[in-house]
């Protein structure tokens with residue numbers, strides 16, 4: 001898993017560590033928490049900002065734990081300009097590691 005240098009992470013973002021900690025305590029992160037955890041905030045194809053976008057989700061066994069959902073959810077944000085569906089792991093939000 002690619003690690004981003006800490007200096008590139010804005011201070012008000014939820015960190016990877018915090019997200020996994022919340023999930024581990026069954027105090028699961030909300031969709032908004034995941035949206036805030038995005039590290040790569042621009043579409044790599046067209047450059048449009050992906051911040052403050054609605055996070056799309058659906059049941060997926062390889063997805064992320066989300067508050068309010070019993071099953072793991074696949075999370076993505078659709079670029080409003082070019083329409084590309086960015087899975088959140090491509091934007092720097094790690095998935096829950098299975099043992």
Ligand SMILES: [Zn+2]
Pocket residue numbers: 043044045046047048079080081082083084
């Ligand atoms: Zn785009």
